[in-house]
């Protein structure tokens with residue numbers, strides 16, 4: 001693997017996608033509540049910081065920064081250990097700098113751009129895209145999302161956009177985010193035998209990458225995510 005890909009650091013997954021996610025991609029991380037969207041994404045940032053020296057910015061719009069940091073510490077990924085390689089910002093921090101500016105999206109973009117210029121991070125997380133859409137009060141969501149994706153690509157950032165999926169839906173996105181994105185990672189929980197529940201992960205799409213489109217069991221063991229072949233199909 002060269003430097004042209006960002007590893008997911010999920011053992012068994014990188015090997016099935018040419019080593020990782022192509023640099024500069026905008027990737028949707030979608031799933032139902034509690035499917036580990038935030039944790040899987042933070043794991044990518046943490047390992048990229050510690051092992052590859054890559055810098056990132058995690059914008060959390062649902063959870064405050066302290067709560068997210070505490071949760072990640074619980075997994076064994078202490079944001080403080082990553083020093084200035086990981087910055088976590090929440091809505092409160094952004095609001096503080098907003099003053100009277102009514103154009104939320106303008107403020108958001110300026111903020112992200114200024115931090116990129118000063119801190120030189122190259123991975124960005126938006127947790128979550130639906131909350132950003134609400135805050136930005138998009139009048140023409142399709143048009144404005146198209147512009148957002150273009151803007152992210154122009155900045156050369158590898159971006160993870162976390163998004164929600166309701167348990168009874170098969171749609172990965174509300175507007176055209178699934179078509180606009182370069183990649184989609186789907187996380188789900190599946191009942192096995194009516195009692196236990198397995199976590200699954202699947203790479204739905206990844207442009208410029210020969211990857212498996214299968215679901216894999218997502219396991220967390222000794223501080224490490226692993227993707228292994230699913231045993232059984234949940235219809236026992």
Ligand SMILES: Nc1ncnc2c1ncn2[C@@H]1O[C@H](COP(=O)(O)OP(=O)(O)OP(=O)(O)O)[C@@H](O)[C@H]1O
Nearest residue numbers: 031032033034035036037038039040074075076220
């Ligand atoms: N230290 C831990 N080790 C293993 N699993 C954990 C640990 N802490 C939390 N979990 C599991 O991770 C789940 C939460 O993961 P996470 O917050 O990443 O999910 P999410 O998809 O982002 O959720 P939401 O939809 O609420 O944003 C918890 O519900 C719990 O099952």
Ligand SMILES: [Mg+2]
Nearest residue numbers: 037038039127
């Ligand atoms: Mg989350």
